[in-house]
Amino acid sequence: MIHHVWKLLLLFENQTVHSLQDMAGYSLVDAVQTKFSDDGVDQFSHIYVPKRANGPSGCLPVPELLALDNCNVVCAGEPKDLDQLCKHVKELDLTANGLTDWKEIFTLLGCIPDLRFLNLTGNCLRDQTLIDGILSVEFPNLRTLILNNTKVSWDAIYKLLKVFPSLIELHLSLNGYISVESSSSQDFQHPALLKLHFNRNRIRQFSELNRLGQIFPCLESFVNIDSDLDTMCSELQVYERFSKLRCLNISNTKLETWEDIDCLRKFPSLTEARVKDIPFLQQIEEKTRRQLIIARLPNIYRLNGSPVREEERIDAERAFIRKYMDLDDKPQRYFELHAVYGQLDPLVNLNFKKESKIKLMVRLMTEGLEHSESVVIDTKWKVKDLKKQLESFCGVPSSKIRLYLKEHFSPHLLEMIYPTKELRTYRMTEEDEIHVYLK
Incomplete structure (x- = not known):
């Protein structure tokens, strides 16, 4: 104790x-x-x-x-x-x-x-x-x-x-x-x-x-x-x-102005x-912001941790010219770049989104008889969806239909055997045909 x-x-x-x-x-x-x-x-x-x-x-x-x-x-x-x-x-x-x-x-x-x-x-x-x-x-x-x-x-x-x-x-x-x-x-x-x-x-x-x-x-x-x-x-x-x-x-x-960035x-x-994270720059969309900075600073080869590739610089400088060419108040850098690239045409607003619908000739191949019809097909469909759409054309259920793609540049037929495969993956053109055989 x-x-x-x-x-x-x-x-x-x-x-x-x-x-x-x-x-x-x-x-x-x-x-x-x-x-x-x-x-x-x-x-x-x-x-x-x-x-x-x-x-x-x-x-x-x-x-x-x-x-x-x-x-x-x-x-x-x-x-x-x-x-x-x-x-x-x-x-x-x-x-x-x-x-x-x-x-x-x-x-x-x-x-x-x-x-x-x-x-x-x-x-x-x-x-x-x-x-x-x-x-x-x-x-x-x-x-x-x-x-x-x-x-x-x-x-x-x-x-x-x-x-x-x-x-x-x-x-x-x-x-x-x-x-x-x-x-x-x-x-x-x-x-x-x-x-x-x-x-x-x-x-x-x-x-x-x-x-x-x-x-x-x-x-x-x-x-x-x-x-x-x-x-x-x-x-x-x-x-x-x-x-x-x-x-x-x-x-x-x-910093508050582009002149401050130009000083670099x-x-x-x-x-x-x-x-x-500079307030006035944060108000500009990220891709545009980077392009504007690159175009203004030809001496900078690494910006915010990422390298500035030559192709990126050219794109940025051309975008800079197009941004200011219709404005009255142009920065000095605009005139420097204009002397290099000359007058640029405005970019045309092109819609490159491919139309999903296409018109193809569909031929029903039966013994001694051929029936054909022009059909509008949505390339977003799957093969099973196309079969369903052709039931009335063929007069039989989709389960009795076999589909073949006849490409215009090939004498051979390509069987469309996968029900869930999207039609867009076949890259069809309007010169191609769909041949239908009954089981």
């Missing part, structure tokens, strides 16, 4: 300690040990598990791709423990934790030298000042940095770019930016960056984004979806700053565009 009471008291004491830990948060070391301990403890219970040997290396089996999202991590932990546990980690996801101090982030970076990917989404890094002493080091292996919904300042971003000279992909979505602030060094550039995600920010004019092209001169992919962007129009030099940009995604923005021609290297 005393033994059981002691165990209950110990459990209560541990739960109290753990509750206090929950309030304060955990170190990255604690989170790793909790998640990968082999003691069978639930990773979501937040119980501290002392480090123990797992094999000859003396380390927990931490994978190269380490996900510790929503683990209440607030600090790095003891550097020597972190180095032993995570030195082989290459990708680290710390989404939705409690990190607020850049010193802790640089501590873990220093202990994970091979880290290539770091996701800090949802950690509030709004008001932290980067310490100059920390910034004297570089982390050349980091390739991807995700700072979505961190409220990180532009001043901090410029300092971070110096620390990560090899960064090729940067995510700055959901940070509420209404402008792109200048760097203290006006000529600052980060030529390594190739991909930038800038979704759900509040910048309205593309001209305000021109500093991004100046800072990232080699940028190839720019994603700016679900944003307040309502105009693409700007001076030519703005587009020229994005001289290497090949792919632009401005889906679900607030001004990017020197742009070949791929995504312009889905």
